[in-house]
Amino acid sequence: MKSILLVLSLTLTTQASNMFKFTESKLSKFSHLNFTWWGFKVYKAEVWTPNAAPPNFKREILLHIEYQRDFEKQDLVDSTLDEWKDLGLLNKNKYQNWLRQLKTIWPNVKKGDSITTYVNKNTTYFYQGNKLLGKVNDQEFGPTFVQIWLHKNSKTSKLLKKSE
Numbered sequence: 001m002k003s004i005l006l007v008l009s010l011t012l013t014t015q016a017s018n019m020f021k022f023t024e025s026k027l028s029k030f031s032h033l034n035f036t037w038w039g040f041k042v043y044k045a046e047v048w049t050p051n052a053a054p055p056n057f058k059r060e061i062l063l064h065i066e067y068q069r070d071f072e073k074q075d076l077v078d079s080t081l082d083e084w085k086d087l088g089l090l091n092k093n094k095y096q097n098w099l100r101q102l103k104t105i106w107p108n109v110k111k112g113d114s115i116t117t118y119v120n121k122n123t124t125y126f127y128q129g130n131k132l133l134g135k136v137n138d139q140e141f142g143p144t145f146v147q148i149w150l151h152k153n154s155k156t157s158k159l160l161k162k163s164e
Contacts, residue, residue, distance in 0.1 A: 027062050028052035031163040034068075035156055041068035045149060047159050055150050055160065057143035060121075063150075066114040073106045083148040091144060098141055105134030119146055 027048040035042045047055060048062035055061050077099050084090045091098075105126050109115065116127040119142030126133040136142070149156045 026050070027060070029163070030055065031159045031161060033156060033158050033163075037155075043067050043069075045156060045159060047150065052162070054162070055146075057119075057146075058121075061119045061142075061146055061150075063117040063119075063146050064114060065116075067109045067111060069111050071109050073103060073108050076106055076109070077103050080145070080148065083154070084144065087147065087151050087153055089144050089147055089151070091140060094138065094140065098136065098138070098145075101134070101136050105136075107133065117142075117146065119143065 027050060030047045030049045030052045032044065032046040034044050044066045046064040048064065049055055050059060053059075080102060081090075081095070081099060084095065106115065107113075107128065114128065115133070118125045118127070122137065122139045124136045124138075124142035124145060126135065136145075148154060149159050151157065152160065
């Protein structure tokens with residue numbers, strides 16, 4: 001399998017017909033949603049896949065989240081753990097290391113900030129705009145992480161259906 005080099009070529013445009021462009025890959029928007037919790041706006045999420053195909057954890061996936069409120073990074077890390085527990089996705093051998101890495105990678109976010117997660121076969125990259133925040137080099141992490149949004153029992157399972 002060819003690997004995809006991301007460091008220099010992430011481009012995010014602000015047009016409705018956005019395309020994330022990578023060195024050897026073109027992704028198209030598959031789905032999007034505005035997530036609210038008890039009436040409060042939390043974030044807007046978009047899922048990007050090759051040729052706008054349904055998400056497949058054996059292929060690359062991009063998840064773009066624009067926050068609609070402020071969050072401390074510890075709240076994001078704690079929420080990740082809670083979602084993994086709720087969905088039965090907790091990898092008991094690895095989750096503590098993964099959460100430690102996320103705590104060093106993720107920033108505090110303000111309303112309007114975004115974090116983009118790009119998962120390929122072996123590595124998961126986190127970006128804020130065009131800036132690489134960090135990466136997790138574990139092929140099990142990426143699919144486990146994005147299932148917080150893409151698991152059939154997640155709060156955001158609507159992202160599994162193609163948006164119009």
